[in-house]
Amino acid sequence: MSWLSFFRGKQEEVPPTASAAKERLQIVLAHERISRKGEDFLPKLQKEIVELIAKHVAIEAERVNVSLERGGDMSTLAIAVEIPGPEPARRAS
Amino acid sequence: MAQVVVVTSGKGGVGKTTSSAAFATGLAQAGKKTVVIDFDVGLRNLDLIMGVERRVVFDIVNVISGEAKLNQALIRDKRVDTLSILPASQTRDKDALTKEGVATIIEELSKDFDFILCDSPAGIEKGAMLALYFADQAVVVTNPEVSSVRDSDRILGVLQSKSKRAEEKKDPVKEHLLVTRYDPARVERGEMLKLEDVQDILRIPLLGVIPESESVLKASNTGNPVILDGESQAGQAYKDAVARFLGEDRPMRFIEAEKRGFFSRLFGGRAA
Numbered sequence: 001m002s003w004l005s006f007f008r009g010k011q012e013e014v015p016p017t018a019s020a021a022k023e024r025l026q027i028v029l030a031h032e033r034i035s036r037k038g039e040d041f042l043p044k045l046q047k048e049i050v051e052l053i054a055k056h057v058a059i060e061a062e063r064v065n066v067s068l069e070r071g072g073d074m075s076t077l078a079i080a081v082e083i084p085g086p087e088p089a090r091r092a093s
Numbered sequence: 094m095a096q097v098v099v100v101t102s103g104k105g106g107v108g109k110t111t112s113s114a115a116f117a118t119g120l121a122q123a124g125k126k127t128v129v130i131d132f133d134v135g136l137r138n139l140d141l142i143m144g145v146e147r148r149v150v151f152d153i154v155n156v157i158s159g160e161a162k163l164n165q166a167l168i169r170d171k172r173v174d175t176l177s178i179l180p181a182s183q184t185r186d187k188d189a190l191t192k193e194g195v196a197t198i199i200e201e202l203s204k205d206f207d208f209i210l211c212d213s214p215a216g217i218e219k220g221a222m223l224a225l226y227f228a229d230q231a232v233v234v235t236n237p238e239v240s241s242v243r244d245s246d247r248i249l250g251v252l253q254s255k256s257k258r259a260e261e262k263k264d265p266v267k268e269h270l271l272v273t274r275y276d277p278a279r280v281e282r283g284e285m286l287k288l289e290d291v292q293d294i295l296r297i298p299l300l301g302v303i304p305e306s307e308s309v310l311k312a313s314n315t316g317n318p319v320i321l322d323g324e325s326q327a328g329q330a331y332k333d334a335v336a337r338f339l340g341e342d343r344p345m346r347f348i349e350a351e352k353r354g355f356f357s358r359l360f361g362g363r364a365a
Contacts, residue, residue, distance in 0.1 A: 015283075016282065016283020016284065017283065017284060018280070018283045018284060018285055018286050018287065018290070019283070021238075021239050021286050021290075022286060022287075022290045022293075022294070024239065025239055025242055025243060025286075025294050026294060028243065029242075029243065029246050029294060032243075032246070032247070033246070033250070036250045036254075
């Protein structure tokens with residue numbers, strides 16, 4: 001703070017960022033430590049689910065949407081597969 | 094038998110070489126016969142920080158390739174007579190280092206020294222792997238900043254799986270946390286990770302906290318390890334850390350923000 005800002009009065013409150021740093025680190029490291037031991041099953045699970053669906057229906061790779069959100073207590077693996085309808089005409093509806 | 098100590102961090106620019114120079118000098122000042130080896134082949138800098146850059150004749154690669162004897166390459170420090178420096182090569186690439194070559198050097202140094210300090214390059218490539226491979230103890234240098242903490246965690250994983258001790262299933266490498274560039278004022282404002290947070294995340298014993306200090310740059314400008322600057326907070330903090338490393342019990346200093354008076358707040362400027 002310089003003498004100018006002293007006269008300008010109170011500066012804008014900046015939200016502390018250190019706690020965000022800690023939280024992000026804890027989450028990313030928890031996952032990295034698991035994968036270092038070779039126990040991260042999520043990528044494998046994702047691959048197997050997609051393979052299983054592919055066994056029953058013809059799916060196109062670009063119509064599979066996978067999102068993975070790694071969290072502290074819980075991770076979410078969402079796999080959205082667009083399954084083609086019986087005829088092209090009905091898919092347009 | 095000498096203790097082999099690696100100074101490592103994963104991330105670059107956190108203060109490995111500064112810490113290696115300070116630690117080696119501190120151990121030598123405590124009467125321990127100490128040699129510090131620069132493993133950063135291609136980008137040597139320990140010689141500059143130690144102020145011996147004009148005395149380098151041979152380097153570690155010359156010794157490994159048999160072009161020079163080990164004692165020809167060792168540089169005796171002029172300030173502390175129990176201290177020697179083995180510089181890295183500036184011209185060769187990192188492939189010039191071999192595990193066998195380094196093993197022979199460390200074995201030979203073990204006969205004459207109490208401590209062999211290995212100043213690791215950044216990253217997790219060959220130079221860094223060889224610097225930590227033979228370690229009995231590791232000083233993990235970490236800044237209170239997300240990428241540094243993450244890389245330190247990564248390096249701890251490597252120490253626990255890829256070091257000689259891990260491969261031979263011996264007692265694990267003894268790990269020490271050295272937090273550098275700590276700024277208590279920024280911590281107080283919630284802008285920087287707290288010491289407790291870094292400890293909480295990395296979960297290894299804390300060896301010391303080196304405050305952010307202008308004296309570190311001054312020390313490197315003149316080629317005097319900052320530990321020789323007894324006036325500076327960083328120098329004193331390194332002295333404490335070395336004493337703790339040798340088993341002394343000392344309280345942590347310089348981890349609380351200094352109270353600033355009316356005039357310093359009015360006119361700005363930074364604490365020395």
